[in-house]
Amino acid sequence: MSTGNMNLTLQVWRQKNSKSAGKLVDYKLSEISPDMSFLEMFDVLNEQLITKGEEPVVFDHDCREGICGMCSMFINGQPHGPKDLVTTCQLHMRSFKDGDTIVVEPWRAKAFPVIKDLAVDRSAFDRIIASGGFVSVNTGNAQDANALPIPKLQADAAFEAAACIGCGACVATCKNASAMLFVSAKVSQLALLPQGQPERYRRVQSMVAQMDEEGFGNCTNTGACEAECPKGISLENIARMNRDYFTAKFASEEEV
Amino acid sequence: MSSLSKAFTSSIGRKYVMGLTGLFLITFLILHVSINALIFANDGGETFNIAANFMSHNIVVRILEIGLFAGIILHIIQAVMLTAQNNAARPEKYAYNKPQANSKWYSRSMGLLGTLILMFLVLHLYHFWWPTKVAVFSHEEHNTFHGIVAIFQELWVVVVYILGVISLGYHLLHGFQSSFQTMGWNHRKWTPVVRTIGIWFSIIVPIIFALMPISVYLGWIS
Ligand code: HEM
Ligand code: SF4
Numbered sequence: 001m002s003t004g005n006m007n008l009t010l011q012v013w014r015q016k017n018s019k020s021a022g023k024l025v026d027y028k029l030s031e032i033s034p035d036m037s038f039l040e041m042f043d044v045l046n047e048q049l050i051t052k053g054e055e056p057v058v059f060d061h062d063c064r065e066g067i068c069g070m071c072s073m074f075i076n077g078q079p080h081g082p083k084d085l086v087t088t089c090q091l092h093m094r095s096f097k098d099g100d101t102i103v104v105e106p107w108r109a110k111a112f113p114v115i116k117d118l119a120v121d122r123s124a125f126d127r128i129i130a131s132g133g134f135v136s137v138n139t140g141n142a143q144d145a146n147a148l149p150i151p152k153l154q155a156d157a158a159f160e161a162a163a164c165i166g167c168g169a170c171v172a173t174c175k176n177a178s179a180m181l182f183v184s185a186k187v188s189q190l191a192l193l194p195q196g197q198p199e200r201y202r203r204v205q206s207m208v209a210q211m212d213e214e215g216f217g218n219c220t221n222t223g224a225c226e227a228e229c230p231k232g233i234s235l236e237n238i239a240r241m242n243r244d245y246f247t248a249k250f251a252s253e254e255e256v
Numbered sequence: 257m258s259s260l261s262k263a264f265t266s267s268i269g270r271k272y273v274m275g276l277t278g279l280f281l282i283t284f285l286i287l288h289v290s291i292n293a294l295i296f297a298n299d300g301g302e303t304f305n306i307a308a309n310f311m312s313h314n315i316v317v318r319i320l321e322i323g324l325f326a327g328i329i330l331h332i333i334q335a336v337m338l339t340a341q342n343n344a345a346r347p348e349k350y351a352y353n354k355p356q357a358n359s360k361w362y363s364r365s366m367g368l369l370g371t372l373i374l375m376f377l378v379l380h381l382y383h384f385w386w387p388t389k390v391a392v393f394s395h396e397e398h399n400t401f402h403g404i405v406a407i408f409q410e411l412w413v414v415v416v417y418i419l420g421v422i423s424l425g426y427h428l429l430h431g432f433q434s435s436f437q438t439m440g441w442n443h444r445k446w447t448p449v450v451r452t453i454g455i456w457f458s459i460i461v462p463i464i465f466a467l468m469p470i471s472v473y474l475g476w477i478s
């Protein structure tokens with residue numbers, strides 16, 4: 001099935017389950033095409049392993065077109081590998097050189113326990129969303145477009161925040177395993193729009209409380225998350241969340 | 257826990273305390289560097305001593321001094337607690353990590369830089385704060401300027417002070433803009449201004465401080 005001429009050494013994290021200790025295992029791959037995506041290269045590896053009667057490497061993936069956020073791989077020291085603004089499924093082997101050694105590890109954070117090999121449990125993100133990352137109104141029929149005037153800058157900022165795919169690269173790369181970029185994007189996308197206003201200050205308090213509960217670290221503004229985010233989510237969102245949190249705690253009379 | 261007390265113990269709450277105490281320490285640095293720069297008048301310490309005596313005897317300054325110590329202690333306590341939580345948030349480290357690809361070393365080393373500053377601070381207080389206190393309480397005349405000239409005769413002291421202010425400079429290079437971000441003061445028009453001021457502040461203040469021991473040691477000031 002291989003069609004190219006790249007020879008690679010992979011060092012892949014193998015771990016049986018969340019309880020056992022894992023280790024890096026070396027695999028040799030040959031005739032890899034530079035046009036393959038990183039995940040297709042892993043498909044080749046897994047076919048080899050299956051043919052040899054070994055356990056294939058477990059890794060998360062779904063859409064393979066950069067929109068679902070499942071393909072978590074920490075590649076050569078960076079989440080989603082060396083390229084900016086791409087997920088692992090959108091990373092191609094032409095980003096590497098023939099003869100390279102590539103180290104692939106799972107996201108590492110206490111809040112993201114390893115399920116098996118490269119797959120981690122990111123349900124902590126789901127619980128943060130469930131704690132307040134929504135608008136609880138009956139929606140009914142779709143409104144007329146432009147019935148609610150929203151300034152262009154505001155709409156753009158909300159749209160940019162909403163681009164977050166919940167991949168967790170921000171947590172993976174942060175030296176503190178902080179989830180602030182993700183949470184701030186999910187807070188901002190609603191805080192910026194009129195529909196999000198009624199629950200704005202309750203939401204930010206609940207989501208931050210849940211984030212702390214899950215055991216993520218604290219932001220120290222190193223900016224690593226923004227640099228590695230495949231969707232270019234901006235640190236402005238973190239400042240907005242901090243601002244809203246401040247207002248919520250000191251000015252809002254609602255106890256959360 | 258009430259909503260208000262959570263405001264200080266949550267992740268973001270602790271960061272507010274870090275940011276506010278950091279900004280408070282920065283305002284102190286402005287005052288400190290301005291007054292000390294009076295030694296460059298090179299008038300045998302006449303101007304400087306007037307200011308130094310005012311600072312060590314004025315009641316308002318005395319109260320602010322207590323605030324300053326409280327600020328530093330709060331800053332350190334929060335730093336220790338946040339750092340402990342941050343380490344616990346990643347129990348298993350990466351076998352291969354490449355942090356230099358996405359962030360600056362000094363941004364990632366705030367705890368180390370802070371510890372270096374603290375070590376320097378102990379020596380610094382022993383050199384200057386303690387003798388002044390002793391003099392104030394025993395109602396003796398204390399010539400702070402003579403103290404400066406005496407202390408900076410030894411090369412190792414000069415070197416330690418230079419290393420101390422370099423640590424401070426890198427701490428501020430990250431900390432100045434970081435405190436604004438923490439407080440939520442991020443703005444498309446103003447953040448570039450804050451960043452620029454922060455960079456110049458982190459370079460100029462340590463240089464002025466460093467010139468003091470250097471000038472005394474080389475005999476430019478006496
Ligand atoms: C004159 C002395 C100091 C000044 C002016 C100063 C200033 C600052 C500022 C402005 C920040 C940024 C706060 C934020 O991001 O919200 C900061 C953060 C920090 N400081 Fe200091 N600091 C000083 C001394 C210390 C000392 C003595 C320590 C430790 C023993 C320390 C440890 C830290 C740590 C760990 C951070 C956290 C990094 C972060 O959250 O970005 N600092 N400091
Ligand atoms: S903020 Fe970016 S890196 Fe973090 S989860 Fe969202 S898309 Fe992924």
Ligand code: FES
Nearest residue numbers: 064068069071089
């Ligand atoms: S598999 Fe969906 S984003 Fe990569």
